Amino acid sequence: MINWRGVQRRLGVPADGVPGPMTFAALLREMGAGRLAVPLAAGMARELGMAGILETRMRLVHWLGQNAHESAGFTRLEESLNYTSAARIKAVWPSRFRNISKAQALVRNPEMLAEEVYGRRMGNIVPGWGWHYRGRGLKMITGANNYRWMQQITGLPVFEQPDLAARPDVAVQLSARYWRHVGCSEWADRDNVRALSNLINRGNARARQSPIGLADRARRTEQARALIGV
Numbered sequence: 001m002i003n004w005r006g007v008q009r010r011l012g013v014p015a016d017g018v019p020g021p022m023t024f025a026a027l028l029r030e031m032g033a034g035r036l037a038v039p040l041a042a043g044m045a046r047e048l049g050m051a052g053i054l055e056t057r058m059r060l061v062h063w064l065g066q067n068a069h070e071s072a073g074f075t076r077l078e079e080s081l082n083y084t085s086a087a088r089i090k091a092v093w094p095s096r097f098r099n100i101s102k103a104q105a106l107v108r109n110p111e112m113l114a115e116e117v118y119g120r121r122m123g124n125i126v127p128g129w130g131w132h133y134r135g136r137g138l139k140m141i142t143g144a145n146n147y148r149w150m151q152q153i154t155g156l157p158v159f160e161q162p163d164l165a166a167r168p169d170v171a172v173q174l175s176a177r178y179w180r181h182v183g184c185s186e187w188a189d190r191d192n193v194r195a196l197s198n199l200i201n202r203g204n205a206r207a208r209q210s211p212i213g214l215a216d217r218a219r220r221t222e223q224a225r226a227l228i229g230v
Contacts, residue, residue: 001056002054002057002060004017004018006229007019007023007027007227007228007229008023010227011026011027011030011227019054020045021038021041021044021045022041023041024040024041024044024045025037025038025040025041027064027224027227028041028044030223030227031064031073031074031223031224031227032068032072032073032074032075033073033074033075034075036075036077036168037074039168040168040171040172042168042169043168043169043170043171043172043173044172046172047173047175047176047177048060048063048172048176050176051176051179051180052185053179053185055185056188056189057228057230058188058189059184059185059188059189060228061221061224061225061228061230062184062187062188062191062193062196062221063175063176063184063188064221064224064227065193065218065221065222065223065224065225066184066196066200066217066220066221067175068220068223069213069216069220070140070200071140073220074138077138077168077171078134078135079135079136079142080110081110081111081113081114081134082108083110083113084107086101086103086104086106086107087100089103089106089107089113090103093117096117110131114134115128115130115131118130118133118134118143121143122142122143122144122145122146123143123145123146124143124144125144129144132162133146133147136163136165136171137166137170137175138172138175139174139200141158141165144159147159147165150165150174150178153178153181154173154174154177154178154181156170156173156174158174182203183199184196184199184200187199187205193218193221194211194214197211197214198211
């Protein structure tokens with residue numbers, strides 16, 4: 001059970017014990033959010049309870065930690081791919097850019113970069129789909145197959161309208177409904193950051209590989225833990 005009055009006192013908002021948009025916006029700001037805090041908070045107030053995320057402190061802690069990692073501290077809901085250096089492109093996709101000259105041609109060329117790294121995979125079978133189905137939402141849904149699947153499990157038309165996933169209210173809906181559908185709460189209740197990260201990042205909580213971004217996911221989860229008071 002979450003001690004909302006305690007959380008609200010730590011956040012410096014009215015301690016009425018009722019989690020609402022003001023409380024969630026303050027939480028998001030502490031996690032790094034700027035202009036997106038208010039619109040995301042409105043979605044959280046509507047969606048998190050229905051997804052069971054507010055039933056335990058650990059679920060909210062881990063939801064905040066995982067989504068903060070995916071959205072760079074709740075500051076972005078869309079992948080820009082507008083990289084300013086070839087070295088950074090090579091660092092992000094080392095297996096696809098074994099030499100710097102190939103990456104250099106894609107500096108400040110986000111649409112071409114998207115086609116290079118996402119085209120012809122993840123269901124992106126049509127030229128231009130690498131860019132069309134680039135990462136969006138809190139979870140950064142990427143690839144036509146994932147947009148289609150998210151549409152199936154949520155009922156939201158994000159395959160036909162991928163830009164919809166970058167709308168704050170829809171981004172929260174997608175995240176919360178995904179969380180419930182794949183069973184994230186089980187691993188959050190166990191306080192198992194690695195398994196939960198693998199479930200979200202690789203689709204398999206028991207994957208042998210280390211999930212991408214595990215250290216940052218763990219750091220942001222600890223930040224949320226301090227705010228929620230676990």
